[in-house]
Amino acid sequence: MSGRRRTPSPSGSFEIVVEAAWLYYNEGLNQNEIARRLGVSRASVVNYLQEGRERGLIRIRLADEPFLAHSLSLDLQRRFGLKAAYVVPAVSPTDDTATLLRVAKAAGNWLPALLQTGDTLGVAWGRTIYELAEGMEPEPVADVSVVQLTGSMATPYGFTAELCSARLAQRLNGRCINLHAPAILSTPELAAALRQEPLIRDQLHALGDCNKALFAAGSCTTESHVVLAGIATADDIADYRARGARAVLCGRFVDADGRHVPGALDERMIGITPERMQDLEMGLLVSCGPDKVEPMAAVLQGGYASHLVTDNVTARALLADG
Template identity: 55%
Template sequence: MLPSDDPVRRSRGRPVEDSLLEAAWLYYVEEWNQSRIADRLAVSRATIVNYLQQAREQGYVELRVDLAVFNRQRLSVALRERFGLAAALVVPGQSASLSSVALAAARYCPDFVEPGDVLGVSWGETIYEMAERMLPRVIADLTVVQMVGSMPSPYIFTSEGCSTNVALKLSGRVMNLYAPAALSSPEAAAILRDEPLIRQHFTLLETMRKAIFAVGSMDAESHVVRSGIATLEDVEDYARNGAVGVLCGRFIDASGTHVEGALDDRMIGVTPDRLAGLAAGMLVASGPDRAPAMRGALAAGYVTHLVTDEPTAEAVLELAD
């Protein structure tokens, strides 16, 4: 235990990490204010703010979400009752915020996973940011499996990046899918699916116990359009056949059923029905434009744990009536 009341000692000449650890201890354990800690360490208050930020980012201090408390929130109760969820974490606030939802999922995710899990991870901006903002934690014997093939992307995030980052943060093994999400022809996709490495990957996906995934919208800004998997004309064609959104790169209708179309025979990745019957499935999503896809995933029973925000939760519940 670090001393708390000895004379002021200057931090000059001490390793920075020592000062960082002392600042974190005094602030989070002994509940000193930042100004008092700055005086104690003979540094500026801005330096203390930086120390505390580093302590969180490096995993020396972990802030955890008490899901039992958030489950009592009005919208959480409504979502859990309507869709039979085990948990619904609804981020407070009047504006939809992907960043806030990703941060909430990052704080909750390590408690969602258990030792020995085989965890499937999809792709998307929310999933990528969640992984980036997770605090390190060791989950014993964890295997993280990429559920959707790789794709050229105008974004910083990639499918393999999402699964790799989750595995790194939780000290798990990562099994990435070494294949494109969509090939040029059904024949090329069939040949690739028959490759031993790809067949081995899908065999592993059959052992998946839990999954973390997002959903996409049906407009020109949809990730499947901007990544080049589908054209806007493709999306419109799927919409005419009842699709309301995208899940794991596939189109689903309002009941969560996979809507098959021209693209499916060219794709490499799980189909939505693989998410049925898992021990747990976490949907992380923000934005009323994703509400129809979210509602479909919820109605199909793919979701046991939901992380979203107030405006998006309201939009989902309005569709559920």
Template identity: 50%
Template sequence: MSDTARPMPRDDAALIEAAWLYYHDGLNQNEIAARLGISRASVVNYLAEARSRGWVRLHLDSDVFRGHRLARALCTAYGLADALVVPDAESSKGDTARVTQAAADWLPRLLAPGDRLGVSWGATVYQMANRVPQTPIPDLTVVQLLGSRPAAFGFAAEACTAVLAQRLSGDCINLHVPLILSSKGLRDALCAEPAVKRQLDALATCNKTVLACGTCDADAHVVQSGILDPAGMEAQRARGAVGVICGRLIDARGQAVECEVEERMIGVSLEQMKGKDMALLVAAGPRRAAPAAAALKGGFATHLVTGTALAETLLESAE
């Protein structure tokens, strides 16, 4: 095969030309149609195809949302270094998409060469990871914060970490152990294995984290994944549990609600999740109000991304 680039198919060449004229030269769709000798409908299709292939990535400056009055109020109320509040969508699903997109756009700007980024688990973190733009961060290490748990959800802990490492061109440290063992003795023995101990030691070196705080509802992820059964979760709620961070329960003040299963769990501790240079909490949807407030009061976040309605609820909870 010669070193000469293979000619681009004619339709792709027109597609790229249309995208260039629209996004770089500022021509409108009618002007592009006239320039290329095609219909306006074809121009619309070309631009949509360019976006779907990832050739065009639109970026809305996160500074716009950081200046929102609710963002400033949240920083004051919870002692945050920064917050980003996006407009609510018409549905909770749309809210989650907007919040995770905003967090994905913001995260690379919160990282620096040499950082060690610890990654939590869950649908919110996974959705955010998949939306992060390709942004190489030199000498970045991305660390899985808790062991693996078989799940059909598509957002296993190792997947969240691997996707982020790929998007940010970082080294990936996965925690190649189960999240829950059958006994404390087996858990302790496995943690003492040199290979596992090295992975666990990496957890303590993370200077930045990205996390979500899960609910303690009957259909919470920790219930669906079998970490706790419905009766066990109900019992923990009766003890005051309102949120879940990396598989560990917290109450409304952000304090640990200890339960037996944690003795058999391999992963970051709640204390190790505190005191970071940057800890980005991603919170979307009305059901996340109590968990998010608990995480903020417990000092697990320095930065927050959320929607307007949840931001207002969080301000009420801070009073």
């Protein structure tokens, strides 16, 4: 092509986006060379490449095998009876946020490979799951459904449980089934009545169709998301903790061996139970950080996860935990 400069539209035509992507990824030209070839500015080339990613034309990912065959991955498999563990390097021992984003990105890259046609994927909520869905490249899976595992709740994080499941369904080009009910009601009677409402009953029935699940491990402290979201109070946490609770799994409490710790909140909650989660074909646990070692160990001991994504610092802490 000539070096005559074009006047691109803000998003660029599909043809020029494809051409820029081809030159960059298949012919190895740098952005300046592409700009000269196409007769546009270097900034336009950057925009074309970004648009190619957003349209799903460009998918950039590392091979999974090095992260699954890492010695820490194999040790985690043996220790906790996992089918696979994906371990990424931590950004730094002191930057938990950057490491969380890296772990979430890795899980989003790996997730489509763990799904098959016709699967029903139950999705929990929380910052890790939200970041996973946000950072995931579009990767359609045929005839997949995404189901919200817990009801809705007030959130201090700027996103909702519904957004986590809806965004993930969008990335997978799947059907989304949300729970149009609060995660917790004020009385057991009100919760029982709401479960019988036809719409909620049908949505809860969809939980029974789940064969796979995506979730994080919540800490059993006053800083837990269940406290910040208004599901449990500090007194509730103290009570559950005194009775052995060490982790929060989809709003429910489990002890160090992963056994469900029943309590007053259970009858008021709308969502999946720990017992149901143990019956799934696949459970993908995505968590990291020093505050998550104890809850992750509890969830892993309980057999809720068949697959794990974490970082190498957290992995070593899990393996060293008594």
